[in-house]
Amino acid sequence: MMSAITRRSRISHIHWSNILERDYFGTAYRQAQDPGAPWLISFVATAEEVSTWAGIPRRSEKGLVGFQRPDDAARVDRAQEYFKDPVNQSPTALIVGIHRVSSETDRRVRLQFLDGHNDLPTRPCKLTISFDPEPNSLADAVQSIKAQISLRLSETSGADDDSDDEEDDSDSDGEDDDPVGDDGEIELGRSLLMELANKLEDSTWCEANKTDLFDLAKPCTVIDGQHRLKGATRCERNIPFAVIAIYDCSWPEQVFQFTVVNYTAQGIPDQFITQNAALSLTGDELEDLKARLTQAKVKVVEYELMRVVNFDGTSPFYQLVSMASQGNEETKIGYKTMVKIAKAWHNGKHSAIKQIVANLYPDITGKASIVKRERQHRWVDGDWGIFFIDFWDAIRGYYEKEAPPEFKPWKVGASNLMLAATLLELQNVFLFNLTQQDEEFFIPDSQSKETPLEQLRAKIRKRAEKVASLIPVEFFQRTWKMKSLNTGAGRAAIQTALKTFLEKKGNYQYDKSSLITGKTN
Template structure:
């Protein structure tokens, strides 16, 4: 099969630069004729590893509001030996076969936009800029330039822009898109996202109103904020972007909530600041060696969930959070470390198939070793 699209051909630098074609194609069709070549240690490939969190974030962005669009173009390389000599600056037709091996297209920039739009609706039209019959060196050069020169819009610019629009309406769209204006507002994303395990569960320091009737007020804002910070300070490449960090946090605490629903109360030690931060720290510290060995990708929510369930929660007991603790005022760095150390002991006990509270000095009435 051959796909045909109206296209405008350009040589931006005359004879010195590559031929480009600008056109619009459905996301599902682009995925059929374009490869995504992974970056390899041997020097082959250009794209970074696919992040399921980013793919899901883009699909979610499109689902949240029918006004949400992706105007930025995918950049692809196209090998079309039979293209002839297109007329520069005029609208013509580009013809792309999908029955050749290897595929004629190679995604240089925008793999997650392509996959996310395809996941949402494969017929979603995407803008495409193609480098036509460019040399391999040119393709690699464009990848490096695009990814090193791109810069995030400064937060202050976004806030200034927001002042020119209807504040409530814009704020709602930004929340639905999980747009974070500074990392302290992760707590707002956790509270306002329906897929969050803490949806409408943050106890804000404001007077309650009729709009708060469905709120559960389980956790304080500082607890969520500090738990995010405990992950962020580890500088894990899998979680370098906001979408991946948010999705990991949601995956972690959704898994815990489903495993220990009896602890999802305002009185639970687990949901107090020391518990929430210590549990987050315990899990992320456990996962880092696996990430470094390449055994788990934290940007893949499904794989992350399996790892947390099978190798962490299966070896912890909810009774730890229900028993009286001997130490008080644990909301310090040293205090949280005591809780992390106690969780480590609980897991060792359960792996050894001895009483889980053996030697856990933090517990009142805990069993002694031996």
């Protein structure tokens, strides 16, 4: 199964303190038809061995970049108890990713085929892993992580694009590390990588986080099976595991495999997948994976929504949406309802939004079916987010201006306005009001110096402020005795109250509303 351990004094330009080598004999195979797909390697290793050379890349508020969920202590305890039973075994394989490297001199895991049949999809092989069992050089770990970051940034900046295409991409020279793309939108995954790179220059920060950095610097990462691995390691009896290693595995491929394995098998929360996409992948990386993730039934569209709603710094809801996998965050707005709110703009199916889309792109001409498809493509590609932010920014701006100093209308937990159900119904009322406008409202002035986009944005903001002016800020200050607004009587009550404000042009004696009284007919 494995050979004796040998020692090496150094590897590449990194001088590790006590490098060991371990050989694993197994089988390399490909399930994919694409000859460029990475090799899958099946072999056996003990839990202690895997823990030595494979790290667990967890997301962290410390600025570390990863995709794994935090340890679930209860699951680790259960795994430990399971393996303590003398008859129990876990035949399911651990899945690890072997890092892609920018240069062969940096490679710490080497694959050697033991036959001469290059065209076969299944081949006997030897995997040699070089690792430091007791790392004590923080500088070497930092250098290794910098190399990983540099590779990812170069792969997503177009730096290696040797295409002879006549259309020149001004960003393809790879010299510009600005995380802001051509459209001014920040790619969060890329910017976080650069933020981590900057933190690695801070020796104090590195010292404070050295345990995590040592883990991140390992030549492999655990994609699936972290709790079984930790529970087995606690037993301290070298429990062997089947291991499936993905050789030369890019970071996006590791995130993809984690997502597919966990999402399809255990149904992990959509918000965790969404946040993983936003914080673990750059825009280019996600774009490359979209088709595969969609095919695997992962809700990629929710990333597109939250990239605008929760992760765009100009959004009125920036960092206000709950991304918790479980439980409630009292200072955050409910994820599912915010997805529903954003979808109304994104899918463009509401008649009011259809009017906007129909008049926003006068430069698109041709057959009706082609025009409709191209309009929708442009809208979904980004313009929906512009109007979403404009609308809610106008609402926030109006109520913050009208509110007394002691009242914070846009603070979650301090205002009835910032309840997810209220926001949803307020938007519904606005869109209904928009459908009541004359057709001319949506038609841009062809003689204006402003573009159709600028004209329609201004109209939407002005109409949003008008609707807000009919619903007094005091209404959201009052104590609402009816608390459950998502279904039944509560939902009907908030719908009735908001519609009545508009129907009566703001002259609504809302004290008698069932929201306030808690009484239903």
